[in-house]
Amino acid sequence: MAVAGGTSEPGAGQAGAAWLHVVRAMERAAREKSLAERHERLAAETGREIHTTMARTHRGVEERHRAAARLQEAYARRLTDWLAHRGARPLFMAGVAEACGTRSAALTLVGPDLRQLSIAASDQFSRTAQDLEYVLGVGPATDATRGRRPVSASGPAVDELWPGYGAGLAALGMGSVVAVPLSTAAGCIGALTVFDPQPGLAESGVLTGVADALADGVLLGPDAEPGLYGGTDLRVVVHQAAGMLSEQLHCPVDDATAIIRAHAFATGESPEAVAGQIVSGDLKLN
Template sequence: MAASAHRAAVVMHAFYAERALGRGPGAPSFIEAIAEACGARSIAVTLFGAGAGESVVATSDPLAESAQDLEYSYGEGPAVKVLTGPGELSLSGGELSRCWPRFGAAIQDLGVVSVSSVRLGGAASPLGAVTVYRSEAADGALLTRSLAAVAEALTNTALLPIAGVEDLLAHPLFDDLDFRPVVHQAAGMVMMAKDCAAEDALALIRAHALAEDRRVLDVSLAIVDRTLDLP
């Protein structure tokens, strides 16, 4: 592990340990430790399953949560792009809507002015992405270098543990991850009702969320509660 990644790992685990020992405000959250190491407030860690399908996500604040929900709804955004593309990116201002016509415009409406994202894992075996959303101007190159160090540290200490799966699931990052069980439950109900494949069911849920300007999670909850039947 590179020296910069080692330093990032030390910062993350020290911050988390301070919170866990009661030396800082609030309950410990490893996603906040990642944000501390990046020097940012709004950060998302996204992990993907087979076929680049998003599986789990952790966010540090409401802005990152809203931005990530938009990426999930539109199927385009920084995590998707770095997973299969260049491995890292930093965009700001008009570059956002030029790169992602729908997602870029939507996050600008949230007040986001710049986005930096770095792939987790190698190009041959990509695992996900760590993304920073900023509502103020920043040095994109500097932030990307910091983010790359954090991504390498996370890959080596959380996602590729030497000891095996048991240690992976014990890492505190996994306490913060949202496995989207409600979305998958809703997709299963739509599959049964529409006699369609899982990908088609998720597409129907996303399309309805966009048409109604609602979060995918809220639409999924309504389906599970049987207060919404998709047309």
């Protein structure tokens, strides 16, 4: 396994960082494996349940580190190949979608109040779907985050659960969706959503495993990459526009955000496009 380096090319630096994260994640996995094996031996020798429990815990942590390493390696390989051949720059979320067995996946990160802070998507389809959910204020990621539980729907059930969302999803050529929360010991930091997943994915545990690896090994932790190597959109302009609109209309920021979302839905524009017009003074809302 070679680590890229020796160049000032930003992409090469990111590839090198990703390879380094792979090495460190595998080292942590090896330590957890050693601890698990020790407790497995003790469980066999003593028959004590505590060692069985500890072994199971260490095995779970080991797998999360290995899953994080696989995600980092997938991105590092894509980026290394891109440096050699150029073309469209790879996105970290493309590897996440691949790990989930689907072509489209999106990540939503929220704050302590569960208000959306940023998103990342594997492609334009998933980005548009997440913008639709943000505009409507309802959808799978929202429910997975608030309920801290997996949610899934397909066909007509999508629109029954989230009015307007199912029709929008169908217009994008998608018919089913699954979302799982990104849970940590401190709470929920967001959700991972996949579109048109393979049958049985929701029940397989694969999606939850990828979400755990993202939460514990990529977004948080000693080698955290919360920006996913520049692949996240912080929706800064939306928050800025909501603040300005709140002052202009003398209303709460949440109400101002809802107005921006409603206008985006009515015009078919993205929330960022509407917010940009408000910030520039080209659009007045009341």
